[in-house]
Amino acid sequence: MPWDNIIFWIIFAGVVVCIAIASVIIWRSNHRELGAPPEAPEIRPAVAETLPAVVEPEVGLEVPEAAGTRMARLRRRLAGSNNALARGLADLLARDRIDPDTWDDFEATLISSDLGVGPTTELVESLRSRLAIDGVAEPARARAVLREELLRLVDPTMDRSLALKGTGGLPAVVLMVGVNGTGKTTTCGKLARVLVAEHKSVLLGAADTFRAAAAEQLATWGARVGVETVRGPEGADPASIAHEAVTRGMRDGVDVVLVDTAGRLHTKTGLMDELGKVKRVIEKKAPVSEVLLVLDATTGQNGLVQARIFRDVVDVSGIVLTKLDGSAKGGIVVQVQRELGVPVKLIGLGEGVDDLAPFDAAQFVDGLLGE
Amino acid sequence: MFDTLQDRLAATFKSLRGKTRLTEADIDATAREIRIALLEADVNLAVVKDFIAAIRERARQVELSQALNPAQQIIKIVDEELVAILGGDTRTIRFAKNPPTVIMLAGLQGSGKTTLAGKLARWLKSEGHSPLLVAADLQRPNAVNQLQIVGERAGAHVFAPEPGNGVGDPIQVARDSIVEARRKLYDVVIVDTAGRLGIDQELMQQAADIKAAVSPDEVLFVVDAMIGQDAVNTALAFQEGVGFDGVVLTKLDGDARGGAALSIARVIGRSIMFASNGEALTDFDVFHPDRMASRILGMGDVLTLIEQAEKTFDAEQSRKAAEKLMAGGRGNQFGLDDFLAQMQQMRKLGPMSKIFGMLPGMGQFKDQINAIDEKEIDRIEAIIYSMTPAERADVSVLNGSRRARIAKGAGVTVTDVNNLVNRFVEARKMMQSMAGSIPGMPGGGGARQQKQQVKKKRKQGNPARVAAREQTRSKPAVAPGAAFGLPADDVDVQSAMKDFQLPPELQNMFKNQGNSPFGR
Incomplete structure (x- = not known):
């Protein structure tokens, strides 16, 4: 089997790059040693000032809101009024004639919702041709066409249900992954509430052993609805905690085990390997039924890169789009969905404990259009 | 992933050799490419438009030099403009004449405020200050705990009179913290506030109240480098609601191009003071406008x-x-x-x-x-x-x-x-x-020299493409960092990278490489 010549050369080049970089480092550090005074004095260990024991406020178990009633409430929130696209669209439709400038503006509003250059161009093109064929353009008609085109991009036919049936008496295992600060722990907590409202028994696994107080945060969420949390010491191996959680889930016969993982940037190879390990270890016990990637609606074009790498490592089965209650509309998911074929399954709409809803394509498009 | 601007422009200018000035059509093509490159880096559209207009103006006046290829010339212009905007007036923390200096952190949820508070505390300590961290995020479950742990790691004291998780009044906590700092002679107070959305009137008012209560010397807006087009809306909302003096860009260790930095610097006119690029408390740096410019353009970043x-x-x-x-x-x-x-x-x-x-x-x-x-x-x-x-x-x-x-x-x-x-x-x-x-x-x-060898x-x-590459090899001798007070060695490396030219004997070697026995 002949080796690909180029690959060897690239690898060798990489090695040489490494050597060169190391030389630069040494050279730089020599420079520094000559000039700069020694590094800052070492930090004296100090004891964090603690308050008199934190009294957890006495609350009885809360009853989460049922899935039906929350929809109405959340729809209102999704259709926020300060929406660039909606305004741009209104502008567009108010004009008598659609000139190139108008198209430019229109393209601009789509780009402002993080839809990305590619899908935007495509959308504008197809809208243009459709309007040209139909002859224009009473506003209502143009709007309907746009809605249709957008909906086609978002693709309402995808299967967006969560796979929460364990096979063969095993609990269903849901793994929550994503970069730092997108709201994984919060989503775990909210999802646990939804499941409790559906009368399922749930166990939480706090496999985020890195961030300070992440396990406590999850446990607080769990305690509010009487869900137990499996946790380990800070800095423990997340895979072992995930394993422990699933084992416990099997023993107690729960329906769903939700495993929260630490936020990690997709560029950190070591951390991504760790995540792969968490999944592999869980699979020794029970199949992972859902891997949910949590994406923040404010995320720009980088969201696509994130999704791609997470998919490669843990085979993401669904996306949770959080923080949709802000001014950002999360247009990047359209691209993610299209390129990776991973559907958006849930949306997070606020800090309220029950602000998690299933994703609905039509509703999302209406949100984009400000209807 | 994306084509870099350099490649795009190189393609645009393929037929341009021998001209002395860019034609209007060339400039249009250039503008289009720059526009796409910037939009893909999440720079706000309005900012892109302004920016392109400025580039057009300069591109029209440029005399095409025979020594440099047009793509490189344009990129040089773009790079300079970017650095000029990003670099605005770079400065660090202003310390109050009468301690304590109060620094308040504000931003969206999950932008990294609490972690940043720890990094800031550690940095201030290493500079010889004695910082006090204040837990005014009483919203998110266990945010107070998190700050305490972060504080412990940073070796800084944490003022946390309220348990958090929705209990307690952050404004009162902030106010008390100043008294505490005076009493115990801390000279810097870092107030960590809860994450909030720009459109949440109530919470923005709360942030404004905290600000009024502690009258901070610096309000830092903490923003995630991954943020998309919404960066400007959010920044404007915070500017109106709270008002901030500086920006901190976090999560720069990812591969987001960070166009938000440009948008915010341009629209709000506040300088970016710090960059945070990792999870360890030491991963914290002052902001380098020239590196950010290369990053936004998707050009390689050797220093990083x-x-x-x-x-x-x-x-x-x-x-x-x-x-x-x-x-x-x-x-x-x-x-x-x-x-x-x-x-x-x-x-x-x-x-x-x-x-x-x-x-x-x-x-x-x-x-x-x-x-x-x-x-x-x-x-x-x-x-x-x-x-x-x-x-x-x-x-x-x-x-x-x-x-x-x-x-x-x-x-x-x-x-x-x-x-x-x-x-x-x-x-x-x-x-x-x-x-x-x-x-x-x-x-x-x-x-x-070794570095050059690597290239x-x-x-x-x-090997097949080496010959073609040699022709485009002559790079302009620019050191964009030089004008901006970079440490000398950085400039050195950078200019070394840019000045690079192949010695002739090596060029021959690469040409031969194509026919060498192992080049099958």
Whole structure:
């Protein structure tokens, strides 16, 4: 089997790059040693000032809101009024004639919702041709066409249900992954509430052993609805905690085990390997039924890169789009969905404990259009 | 992933040689490419429009010099404009005349305020201040705990009179913290507030009230480098609702291009003061406008690569390997064991595609680079691991039976082993002949030259295209950092990177490379 010549050369080049970089480092550090005074004095260990024991406020178990009633409430929130696209669209439709400038503006509003250059161009093109064929353009008609085109991009036919049936008496295992600060722990907590409202028994696994107080945060969420949390010491191996959680889930016969993982940037190879390990270890016990990637609606074009790498490592089965209650509309998911074929399954709409809803394509498009 | 602006422009300007001035059509094409590049980097659209207008104006006046190619000239202009906007007036924290200096952190949820508070505290401590962290995020479950732990790691005291989780009044906490700081003689107070959305009137009012209660010397807006087009809306909302004096860009260790930095700097006119690029408390730096500019344009960022390497590399080991490699001639000291060690160091930096992506001018090889299968490295590793230490150190002892044994051990064919060994020997020979042609090669002092060597070496990756590449090789001698008070050594490395020109004998070598016996 002949080796690909180029690959060897690239690898060798990489090695040489490494050597060169190391030389630069040494050279730089020599420079520094000559000039700069020694590094800052070492930090004296100090004891964090603690308050008199934190009294957890006495609350009885809360009853989460049922899935039906929350929809109405959340729809209102999704259709926020300060929406660039909606305004741009209104502008567009108010004009008598659609000139190139108008198209430019229109393209601009789509780009402002993080839809990305590619899908935007495509959308504008197809809208243009459709309007040209139909002859224009009473506003209502143009709007309907746009809605249709957008909906086609978002693709309402995808299967967006969560796979929460364990096979063969095993609990269903849901793994929550994503970069730092997108709201994984919060989503775990909210999802646990939804499941409790559906009368399922749930166990939480706090496999985020890195961030300070992440396990406590999850446990607080769990305690509010009487869900137990499996946790380990800070800095423990997340895979072992995930394993422990699933084992416990099997023993107690729960329906769903939700495993929260630490936020990690997709560029950190070591951390991504760790995540792969968490999944592999869980699979020794029970199949992972859902891997949910949590994406923040404010995320720009980088969201696509994130999704791609997470998919490669843990085979993401669904996306949770959080923080949709802000001014950002999360247009990047359209691209993610299209390129990776991973559907958006849930949306997070606020800090309220029950602000998690299933994703609905039509509703999302209406949100984009400000209807 | 994306084409870099350099590649796009190079394609646009293919037919432009020999002109002395850009035509209107050329400028239009340029503007379009720059627009797409900036939008893909998440720069706000309105900002892009303004920016393009400025570039057009300058591009019209530019005299095309015969020495530089037009793409490079335009990029130079774009780069300068970007640095000018990003660099605005760079400054650090203003300390109050009468301590305590109060710093307040505000931003969206999940932008990294609490972590930043710890980093800031650690940095201030190392500068000889005594910071007090204030837990005014009483919203998110266990945010107070998190700050306490972060504070402990940073070696700073934390003022947390309220348990949080929705209990307590953050305004009162903030107010009390000042009294506490005065009483216990802390000279800097860092107020960590809850994350909030720009459109949440109630919480914005609360933030404004906290601000009124503590009258901070600096309000820092903490924003995630990954944020998209919404950056401007959010920043404006915070500017109106709370008002901020500086911006901190977090999560720069990811690969987001960070166009938000440009949008915010342009629209709000507040300078970006700090950049936070990692999860450890020490991963905190002042902001470098020139690096950010390259990053937004998707041009390689060698300095970032070097800094990353600084954290993960065993530099001493690499230096020894370099010395062996360059020792030249009869020695052949650089063995497969050194090769293996360096290969493993390289993998610590991340996937190959990422490493090469950070080097400038690698756009042409994008496809090949993306096609690299990391498993190939595993195979090479396996083969080397199947050798005895003596065999690794000196490949010339490898006879037929040894090779057969190695192939068996690594689970490959003898041909694979032969290929690896032959190529390795060839590559080593080539490096050594190059070392001979450049004086002062080995060791740390010759870093510049070595760096240049790397670039040449890399080109061998694709012998077929080398000739074409040579023609576009002459790079403009610019050191964009020089005007902005960068430390001298940084400028040095940068200009070394940009000044680089191939010595003629090497150019020949690469041309020959195409016909060399192993270039099948």
